[in-house]
Amino acid sequence: MELINKQEVSKKLSGRLLLNKVLKYIFLLFTLVGLVVLATLLIDTVLDGWRYLTPDFFTSYSSSRPESAGIYGALIGTLWLMAVTAPIAIILSVGTALYLEEYAPKNRLVNFIKVNISNLAGVPSVVFGLLGLTLFVRLMELDSSVLAAALTMSLMILPVIVVASQESIRSVPSTIREASIGMGATKWQTITRVILPAAVPGIITGIILALSRAIGETAPLIIIGIPTILLFTPTGVLDTFSALPMQIYSWVKLPNPEFQSVTAAGIIVLLFILFLMNSVAIYIRNKYSKRF
Amino acid sequence: MTSSKVKEEKNMNTVYDTAVQDRTEENRTIEQTQAVFQAKDFNLWYGNNHALQNINLDFNENEISAIIGPSGCGKSTFIKSLNRMVELVPIVRTEGDIVYRDQSIFDKSYTVEDLRTKVGMVFQKPNPFPKSIYDNVAYGARVHGVRNKKVLDQVVEKSLKGAAIWDEVKDRLNDNAYGLSGGQQQRICIARALAIEPDVILMDEPTSALDPISTTKIEDLMHELKKDYSIVIVTHNMQQAARISDRTAFFYQGYVVEYDKTNVIFDKPKDQRTEDYVSGRFG
Numbered sequence: 001m002e003l004i005n006k007q008e009v010s011k012k013l014s015g016r017l018l019l020n021k022v023l024k025y026i027f028l029l030f031t032l033v034g035l036v037v038l039a040t041l042l043i044d045t046v047l048d049g050w051r052y053l054t055p056d057f058f059t060s061y062s063s064s065r066p067e068s069a070g071i072y073g074a075l076i077g078t079l080w081l082m083a084v085t086a087p088i089a090i091i092l093s094v095g096t097a098l099y100l101e102e103y104a105p106k107n108r109l110v111n112f113i114k115v116n117i118s119n120l121a122g123v124p125s126v127v128f129g130l131l132g133l134t135l136f137v138r139l140m141e142l143d144s145s146v147l148a149a150a151l152t153m154s155l156m157i158l159p160v161i162v163v164a165s166q167e168s169i170r171s172v173p174s175t176i177r178e179a180s181i182g183m184g185a186t187k188w189q190t191i192t193r194v195i196l197p198a199a200v201p202g203i204i205t206g207i208i209l210a211l212s213r214a215i216g217e218t219a220p221l222i223i224i225g226i227p228t229i230l231l232f233t234p235t236g237v238l239d240t241f242s243a244l245p246m247q248i249y250s251w252v253k254l255p256n257p258e259f260q261s262v263t264a265a266g267i268i269v270l271l272f273i274l275f276l277m278n279s280v281a282i283y284i285r286n287k288y289s290k291r292f
Numbered sequence: 293m294t295s296s297k298v299k300e301e302k303n304m305n306t307v308y309d310t311a312v313q314d315r316t317e318e319n320r321t322i323e324q325t326q327a328v329f330q331a332k333d334f335n336l337w338y339g340n341n342h343a344l345q346n347i348n349l350d351f352n353e354n355e356i357s358a359i360i361g362p363s364g365c366g367k368s369t370f371i372k373s374l375n376r377m378v379e380l381v382p383i384v385r386t387e388g389d390i391v392y393r394d395q396s397i398f399d400k401s402y403t404v405e406d407l408r409t410k411v412g413m414v415f416q417k418p419n420p421f422p423k424s425i426y427d428n429v430a431y432g433a434r435v436h437g438v439r440n441k442k443v444l445d446q447v448v449e450k451s452l453k454g455a456a457i458w459d460e461v462k463d464r465l466n467d468n469a470y471g472l473s474g475g476q477q478q479r480i481c482i483a484r485a486l487a488i489e490p491d492v493i494l495m496d497e498p499t500s501a502l503d504p505i506s507t508t509k510i511e512d513l514m515h516e517l518k519k520d521y522s523i524v525i526v527t528h529n530m531q532q533a534a535r536i537s538d539r540t541a542f543f544y545q546g547y548v549v550e551y552d553k554t555n556v557i558f559d560k561p562k563d564q565r566t567e568d569y570v571s572g573r574f575g
C-alpha cells in the first residue's frame with residue numbers, strides 16, 4: 001500500500017504553487033514599501049536642497065538670511081571632531097580587543113566583560129551624552145570643547161569598534177598563530193606581524209562604520225552643550241565648535257520656510273559623507289574578505 | 293627519487309639487518325649518534341585527562357624518529373610537548389622532564405622562544421601566512437632581527453632550495469603563498485621552518501592533507517634533510533613510517549607500548565598490540 005496518495009498530491013500541487021507565488025509578491029511589496037519611502041525621502045531632500053548647494057554654501061558661516069547661510073563652520077567643526085575622535089577611539093578599542101582576545105585569561109570575569117561590551121553598543125547615545133557632560137565637561141572642566149565631545153563620542157563608538165575588532169581578530173585562523181609562535185616569535189611579534197595585518201580590513205571596516213555613526217549623532221552634542229551656531233572655527237582641541245548635525249538641527253527650527261531648503265542642503269552634505277564612508281567600508285570588506 | 297626507489301631502499305635496510313657485518317657497522321653508527329631529545333617519566337594532563345603517561349623516549353641526532361598509533365593516543369600532544377607548544381592549551385599540566393641536548397626544556401632559565409628557534413615545527417595542515425612566498429620564508433629570520441636584505445635573500449633561497457621547491461617558485465617569490473597547491477604550500481612551510489636554521493624539525497602528520505605525489509616529494513625531502521637535521525614525525529600512515537624512519541615509537545592510549553628500530557617494530561615487534569596495529573588489525 002502506498003502511504004502517500006499520488007493523486008491527492010497532484011490535486012493539491014497547484015494550490016501550493018499558487019500560494020508560493022502569491023507570497024513571493026507580497027514580500028516583494030513589503031520590501032518596496034521601505035525602499036519607496038526611503039527613495040521619496042532622498043529625492044525630496046535632494047530636490048529641495050539642490051539649489052542651495054553652491055560653492056558659497058561650503059565657504060560661508062551660518063547666517064540669519066537663508067541665501068547667505070553656509071555650513072563652513074559646521075563642516076570644519078565636524079572634521080575636527082572626527083580627527084580627534086578617531087585616534088582616541090581606535091587606540092582604546094583596538095587595544096581592548098587585543099587584550100580581550102589575545103592576552104586575557106579565559107575566565108568568568110573576562111566573559112562577563114565581553115558580554116557587557118556588546119551590550120554597551122546598544123546603550124542610547126543620550127546616555128553617553130550625560131556621561132560626557134558629567135565626566136568631561138564638568139568634572140574635567142573641558143567645557144563644550146572639541147576634546148570633551150571627542151572623548152564622549154569615543155566612548156560611544158568604542159563598543160562598536162571593540163566588537164568588530166574582536167570578531168576580526170578571532171577570525172584569524174589559529175593555525176597561522178601557531179606557525180608564528182612555533183618559530184620562536186613572541187606573542188607581540190605574532191600580533192603585529194601576523195594577526196593585525198590579517199585582521200586589519202575587518203577592524204577598519206568597523207572603525208569607519210562606527211565613525212559614520214558618530215558623525216551623524218546629535219543627542220550627545222546637545223547634552224554636552226555644543227553651540228548650534230558659531231561664527232568661528234576651532235584652532236585647538238580645547239576650543240568650542242559646531243558640527244553638521246547641530247547645524248542642521250538649528251536650521252530646521254527656524255521659522256523662515258526658506259530655511260527648510262537650507263536644511264535639506266545640509267542633509268545632502270551629511271548624507272554624502274556617510275555614503276562615502278560606507279562605500280569605503282564595503283569596498284574594504286569585499287576586497288579582503290574570504291582570505292582564509 | 294621515485295617511490296619504487298624508496299621501496300628499494302627499505303629492502304636494502306632489511307638486507308643490512310640480516311648481514312652480520314653490516315649490523316655491527318650500523319650499531320657503531322648508532323652508538324656514535326647522540327640523543328637530541330630525552331623524555332624522562334613525562335606525564336601530561338588536559339584537566340583530568342591523563343593524556344601522556346610515563347613517557348620515556350630518546351630521539352637521536354640525524355635520524356628520523358616516527359611516532360605512530362591510533363587516533364587520540366597522544367601523538368600530537370607528545371610532539372607539541374617537545375617545543376612546548378602544548379602549553380598554549382591553558383588546562384595543560386605536566387610532570388617529569390624532557391631534556392633537549394642536556395638541558396631541561398622546562399628549566400626556568402630556558403625561554404620557550406629560544407627552544408622554538410632550535411626546534412622548528414611543520415604542522416598537519418599547510419599553514420602559510422597570507423603573505424608573499426618571500427615574506428613567509430623570511431618570517432623567522434625577520435622575527436629574530438635580520439634586517440639586511442642581502443642576508444634575507446640568501447636565507448630565502450637557501451631554505452627554498454632545502455625544501456626542494458626553489459625551482460617551482462623562484463620566478464614568483466612575491467606572489468601570495470595562498471595561490472600555491474597544498475603540496476607546494478607544505479614545502480613552503482618546511483622552507484619557512486628551515487629558514488630559522490633549527491636543530492630539530494618536528495612534523496605532525498605533514499602529509500596527511502596532501503595527494504600521493506606531493507607526499508612522495510616530501511618523503512624524499514625528509515631523506516635529504518636527515519643529513520643536517522634531526523626529525524621527529526608523527527604519522528598515522530604506517531607505510532610512511534616504515535619507508536622513512538629510522539626508529540618508531542608505537543603510542544597507545546597515552547603511553548609508549550614499544551620503541552625500537554623501525555624494521556624491528558614492523559618485522560618482529562615484541563608486543564602483541566604493536567603487531568596487531570602494524571599489521572592493520574586495529575586502529
Ligand SMILES: Nc1ncnc2c1ncn2[C@@H]1O[C@H](COP(=O)(O)OP(=O)(O)O)[C@@H](O)[C@H]1O
Nearest residue numbers: 338341343362363364365366367368369370381
Ligand atoms: N586542546 C585539548 N584540550 C583537551 N584535550 C585535548 C586537547 N588536545 C588533545 N586532547 C586530548 O588528548 C588526547 C590525545 O590527543 P592527541 O594528542 O591529539 O592525539 P593524536 O594526535 O594521537 O590523535 C585525546 O584524548 C584528546 O581528547
Ligand SMILES: [Mg+2]
Nearest residue numbers: 367368369496
Ligand atoms: Mg594528532
